[in-house]
Amino acid sequence: MVKKDKPWHLKFTWTLSILMLLLVFGFFYQSFEEMRKIAPVQVAVERTSGSAMQEEPEATDQD
Amino acid sequence: MTDLVIINPPSGELPAETSRGFPWRAVLEGFAWVALVAAFIIGQIAASPDYKGMLEEALPHEVLVRSEVNTTLPVVYQVEGKQDLVVMAEGEGYGGPLVVGVRARRTENGGRLAEVLMLSHKESPAFMERLRRGHFFKQFGGKDVSDNFIVDDDIDAVSGATVSSRGFTAAVRGAVHLGAVNHLNLEPTWQQPGWVFGSEEMILVLLFIVAFFAGYRKGKFAKAAKLVVMVGTLVFVGFYANASLSLANIAGIFMGYIPSPQQHPMWWIMMIGVVGSIIFLGRNIYCQQICPFMVVQDLAQKISGVKMKIDSRFQKRARTLIFLLSWVALMLIFLSAHPALGSYEPFAMMFSLEGLGIQWYILPASLLGSFFVPRFWCRLFCPVGLYLNEMVRLRRRVRAWFGSGSTRKG
Numbered sequence: 185m186v187k188k189d190k191p192w193h194l195k196f197t198w199t200l201s202i203l204m205l206l207l208v209f210g211f212f213y214q215s216f217e218e219m220r221k222i223a224p225v226q227v228a229v230e231r232t233s234g235s236a237m238q239e240e241p242e243a244t245d246q247d
Numbered sequence: 248m249t250d251l252v253i254i255n256p257p258s259g260e261l262p263a264e265t266s267r268g269f270p271w272r273a274v275l276e277g278f279a280w281v282a283l284v285a286a287f288i289i290g291q292i293a294a295s296p297d298y299k300g301m302l303e304e305a306l307p308h309e310v311l312v313r314s315e316v317n318t319t320l321p322v323v324y325q326v327e328g329k330q331d332l333v334v335m336a337e338g339e340g341y342g343g344p345l346v347v348g349v350r351a352r353r354t355e356n357g358g359r360l361a362e363v364l365m366l367s368h369k370e371s372p373a374f375m376e377r378l379r380r381g382h383f384f385k386q387f388g389g390k391d392v393s394d395n396f397i398v399d400d401d402i403d404a405v406s407g408a409t410v411s412s413r414g415f416t417a418a419v420r421g422a423v424h425l426g427a428v429n430h431l432n433l434e435p436t437w438q439q440p441g442w443v444f445g446s447e448e449m450i451l452v453l454l455f456i457v458a459f460f461a462g463y464r465k466g467k468f469a470k471a472a473k474l475v476v477m478v479g480t481l482v483f484v485g486f487y488a489n490a491s492l493s494l495a496n497i498a499g500i501f502m503g504y505i506p507s508p509q510q511h512p513m514w515w516i517m518m519i520g521v522v523g524s525i526i527f528l529g530r531n532i533y534c535q536q537i538c539p540f541m542v543v544q545d546l547a548q549k550i551s552g553v554k555m556k557i558d559s560r561f562q563k564r565a566r567t568l569i570f571l572l573s574w575v576a577l578m579l580i581f582l583s584a585h586p587a588l589g590s591y592e593p594f595a596m597m598f599s600l601e602g603l604g605i606q607w608y609i610l611p612a613s614l615l616g617s618f619f620v621p622r623f624w625c626r627l628f629c630p631v632g633l634y635l636n637e638m639v640r641l642r643r644r645v646r647a648w649f650g651s652g653s654t655r656k657g
Contacts, residue, residue: 193555200616201561201627207612208572208591208628210605215579215588 279574286581287501294584298322298335301366302348306333314430320346321425331361334426338418339511341410342495342586343369343504349422351392351431358392358431363419369504371495371587373601374408381405383412387419392427395438396420399445407489407599410511413443417510440509447488448512454479455520458536459528476536477545485539490517491594492533494576494630495586502584521635529642531635534625538632540594544617544624555619557626565627573630592629 302311302324310327321336330353337344350362363384368375378384383405390396396419398404404412420440427433454476461472484490490513499505508515524532534541548554557565576589583589593610596602602610616623625632 194558197555197616197620198558198561200612200619200623201557204609204612204616204628205568207605207609209575211591211609212575212579212589214604215583219579219583219585219588 283574283577283581286578290581290584291502293582296346296367298346298366301346302333302335302364305348305364305366306350309333321422323426323430325430326350332358332426332430334422335366336418336422336425338414338416338421339504339506340368340370340414341374341408342371343499343502343584345369345411345414345418347415347418347422349419349426351423351426353431357433358427360387360390360392360423363387365415368411369585369587370408370411371590371595372603373489373595373599374411376601377405377408377599378411378415381408383408383415392423392431393433393436394423395440396423397438397440398443400438406487409447409488410506410514413510414506442509442512444512447483448516450479450483451488451490451513451516451520454483454537455516455524455532458532459524462530462532462536473536477542480537480539481542484537485542485598488513489595489598490514491539491592491598492517492521492631493590493592493594494573495580495590497631497634498577498580498589499586502581502586504586522638525635525638525642529639529646531632531639533635534629534632538625540592540597541622541625543597543614544622547614547618548621551618553619554621557620557623562626566633569628569630569633572628573633576630592631593624 298320299311299313299322306326309329309331311324311333312327314323314325314332321334324333324335325331326333332351332353333348334351335346335348337346339345345368346366348362348364348366349360350364351358352361365384383403386402390401395401396416398409398413398416402412402416404416417440424435424437428435457472457479458476461469461476463469464472496514506514520537521531521533524530561568572591576591578589580586580589591609593602593606593613596606596610613624613628616627620626
């Protein structure tokens with residue numbers, strides 16, 4: 185006997201899939217923006233000073 | 248019966264090319280390949296490092312004089328008017344090469360580290376966040392240049408970012424010891440790092456062995472073995488090592504970001520286990536048993552008990568959809584020469600609970616999907632699964648080509 189799919193199941197999964205797709209493309213957009221921010225020279229992501237022993241905040245690429 | 252578990256739909260479900268009219272599909276595929284190659288070349292040219300520029304920006308108040316004419320790392324600079332030495336060296340992180348600059352200050356007995364700069368890296372934000380929160384970088388402050396700089400010796404790795412910890416430490420070690428010998432005239436009294444093959448590597452090897460065993464046997468023991476692999480991979484590969492395979496790993500290989508087996512044996516065990524199972528056994532053992540996110544999805548499915556079906560129209564196009572998504576991701580990766588930028592999978596975030604921006608929404612949405620639809624992520628969005636299954640198919644075609652019986656059970 186063939187089990188028939190419930191229409192609302194299909195609608196739900198369709199919506200969820202489209203939502204995921206939008207989120208993934210949103211991630212790509214976010215990555216693209218990140219990529220534009222990265223200058224050819226990426227500087228001082230992390231700095232540890234021997235004397236101060238403190239980690240400085242991340243330097244921006246725009247310095 | 249075949250031994251291939253179809254997670255992504257088979258190639259036969261691709262829309263058949265029409266025999267008449269303009270060959271749109273062939274043109275599009277050609278464009279996609281040309282664009283990928285162009286992105287790769289542009290990315291490599293744009294990513295050509297300007298080491299001196301990096302240091303000058305990092306140390307804006309110092310005048311650096313190159314003491315050796317090196318076009319490749321390591322490069323050594325003297326700080327004009329000071330007793331300081333700056334050495335730049337490279338290490339291998341999880342996402343690719345990372346470059347550090349180490350500033351050593353001469354002392355009566357030799358020298359000590361005055362400053363360590365991570366000048367560039369290709370690690371995912373989650374790993375970097377782990378290192379920061381784990382106060383990993385603070386360990387280097389004020390260390391003597393003749394220290395060992397070996398993880399698990401005088402440096403502690405941060406769990407969940409072990410490879411990044413080792414890569415950073417190796418780069419610092421290389422820079423410091425080069426400066427110590429060549430410019431501070433010290434005799435090497437430090438230890439050399441040995442091969443890293445400890446309990447973590449053993450656990451991964453055991454997981455693969457048990458997974459192979461479980462895949463070929465039936466009965467109580469096989470069931471128990473599957474359970475062991477399931478728990479083991481979730482806890483170890485997932486939460487402990489955070490070593491899921493991702494598109495970034497695959498793209499990294501094409502970009503030449505291959506870690507040394509000495510520094511990162513787990514990467515090699517994983518690759519040999521995954522690719523070896525495909526080549527020698529014709530099985531995608533990673534997706535079937537080793538992937539920790541698969542286990543998470545199966546658990547979500549068990550909890551809900553709901554098994555909804557994906558719209559058949561969507562399911563039929565899933566393979567094309569994943570190719571499209573991974574093409575966009577690869578374009579981003581190649582253009583930026585930064586594998587983590589295109590890696591849209593939620594794995595790293597799932598097991599570290601650290602992510603940026605929209606990643607916070609991709610993870611719960613994929614978990615919600617797998618709560619209602621079995622292996623929702625694997626079937627519709629996972630590029631790793633698609634590529635591994637394509638490798639299995641390719642193996643079959645090759646075997647069939649050489650007439651060795653492609654339909655034989657693996």
